[in-house]
Amino acid sequence: MSGANKVQKREADAEPVPGLFTLVLHTHLPWLAHHGRWPVGEEWLYQSWSACYLPLVRVLRTLAAENRRHLITLGVTPVVAAQLDDPYCLQGMQHWLANWQLRAVEAATMRTASGASPASEPKALRQFGSREHTEAERELAEFDALWRHGASPALRELLDGEVIELLGGPLAHPFQPLLNPRLREFALREGLADAAHRFAHSPTGIWAPECAYSPGMEAGYADAGVSHFMVDGPSLHGDTALGRPVGDSGVVAFGRDLQVSYRVWSPKSGYPGHAAYRDFHTYDHATGLKPARVTGRAVPSEEKAPYDPARADAAVDVHVADFVETVRQRLSAESARIGRPAHVVAAFDTELFGHWWYEGPVWLERVLRALPAAGVRVGTLSDAIADGFVGSPVELPPSSWGSGKDWQVWSGEQVADLVQLNSEVVDTALSTVDKALARGGSLDAPTPRDFVADQILRETLLTVSSDWPFMVSKDSAADYARYRAHLHAHATREISAALASGRDDHAQRLAEGWNRADGLFGALDARRLPGR
Template sequence: MSSGSLALLLHAHLPFVRHPEHEEFLEEAWLFEAITETYLPLIAMMRRLVREEVPFQLTMTVSPTLCAMLQDQLLRDRYLRYLDRSIDLAAREMERNRDDEPLRRLSEFYHANLTDCRSQFLECDGDLLGEFRKLRDEGCLEIMGTAATHGLLPLLQLSPEAVRAQILIGRDVYRAAFGADPAGFWLPECAFAPGLETIMQEANLRWFVLDAHGLMFGEPRPRRGIYAPCYSAAGPAAFARDRDSSRQVWSATEGYPGDPAYREFYRDIGFDLPLEYLRPGSGSTARSFSGLKYHRITSRDGEKELYDPANAAIVAEAHASHFFETRRQQINELRALDFDPIVVVPFDAELFGHWWFEGPRFL
């Protein structure tokens, strides 16, 4: 009797944005937003599943540049400063909205969420990589390696030394961060070219992920399509992304994140309220996201209604059930071909929580 598997992969990567020469630097907020809205919520979600004895297995990457930033004490200190400012703003919003109950409740929601993030960050002493390591050691999280600076490897093949450095340094950074060598490797942008498998074999990597056409347009064409590993002559096995599954989640037009009930990413009080109120005494003239977003997607005509977190959570659960049932049907259809299919569904980790606020609930 054949069976099948669904492999969910989350690729966590940000470019290196540490700038000690400036007291504040706009791009460092990319990291702080991702910690608050993606990495801490993902860790909390996995910890909750472990406590509730819910069996699960998830695969992630943490890119070398992200590893370096998460380990950096200056950025950890600046993240706490960012959180404290955000908590203060949420507290002032609770007071400003005291006579408007729906807005006040949203302000309270954000204040509680940010306060929880601060407690969670301090509880692990800011060591998010350590939390990922513990989850790996408990057997519920597999962590992949990836290229050193996320270079697009097929383009870098003009300089073979650069490609080799990207892969081998990526492996070495992983070894230093997680105390072992990775088994799997995330090709940046899932981009593959012949010859990469030889360097991955040199790095003792056993498998990698590429886009669907990397297998389907290959020679010879794989007999089981993208639903089984395809072993290269050099050794490492290739797993291909299932486009239909990815589109169901990733697409803002066809996928779940575009639902009218979900939080509107781009409507933020950082662009709605006076700068002096948002950053009193800072003298800043640059607007940026505050993370306090009071509206839901609603429609595409510009009119936005207030966000309802409880209703959005219900919708996320319904979407998760639909996704699971769709994948089960897909796997059952593939099983009729008398093999054990694996449906590989990779996403950018930052989709879950940052771009799609309800994403961790969906997971």
């Protein structure tokens, strides 16, 4: 009997639990191409691509080959999709993978200690380097076979096969509650159109940036054709056992089940901190590789033990079993509480699985096999709606999945200057674009497309990305975040000022110059900006 048949037999023999389990992954990074390399910039993209995105597609293709469908709901923001399809980024990724392979060769042939930690001792580093070389070689082959024309073909195959459900989102990931309604509507509609263009699938669900919600936003979602979106558990007052239509809109909000999600990852705990797993923060400085295991939460980097794959693999099995039992118990308890089969949603950043937690992709693959084998039905958010896992309407409070579950990370005193900057830049952009478009048409001819107006909106959307205030509030590369926000604000103002003063040729040259770095969202069309 084959391995797949054995799994199917176990699934048939398992005692089922009521309800449905959905795993939601949110894939997002800011626009990094052409804006620095190290320590923050393109390196962040390439690390995530190699450690998360390639392994995730590999896992999903492997499970699809076992005739498994409706495995996860995958959010891919337009700004990530743009980078994974961008020729410059594709070339950069090829170079990064080749460089990784060279660094692994260096580690595999190391004869002298390259660092102070036990993990950087020559024998340990040689063993580690040999494994890294094998992994880099595999990823180079996969990249050439599946990714050389971008992520869209690989993801489209998974969508066509109903392996995943796709969640879309607004262009450039703005914090929507603080955004001018005209630009909010434009960003969402353009983001959904971008996904349809890339993947030949129009997402009906979205991952609202930062799970942020403001009363009334559901009306905009309904108008844009969105049928469901994600919020954090506290937005539904902790009752996440069913999706809930928001007001009278018919748009369903699904809440992240914190009891289950925090089992994997929380602000203070979770599986990735286990002593056996690879340590994210400890580098071998000669090769740039990460050869140590966590060892202990209080153990300094210079005392970290060498990574042991067998020890880590055993820990993965323990954590798979723990998660499956957690989901079973939660489904049973929630179903009993509400008197009908319940829905449990666990949601995470995709980058957790591989980038922050090296063993995460292996854990995902095993969990997605183990849950059905344990009698847990796995499906997508769309499955939940189709199968009636929807309760009575609810009014949602202003909320997010950030610290405090409110807006403070993006609107607090620490980022008040960025809030003001965003407001001023958006006002400038909308006023300038309105005037530019108004003079472009006539009664006898439609308004032609305006490259300069398009670039103004492109730079404005990059200015208001939610990443910049998040990074400042969390003191994570805060200087880079402020630099990026002000850089795109400057671009918006510079082009707008040239246009407003009648220097059309100069505005065109400025727009072309900025577009060489920020040429994402090529189909963005300022003519579709909603009227005042």
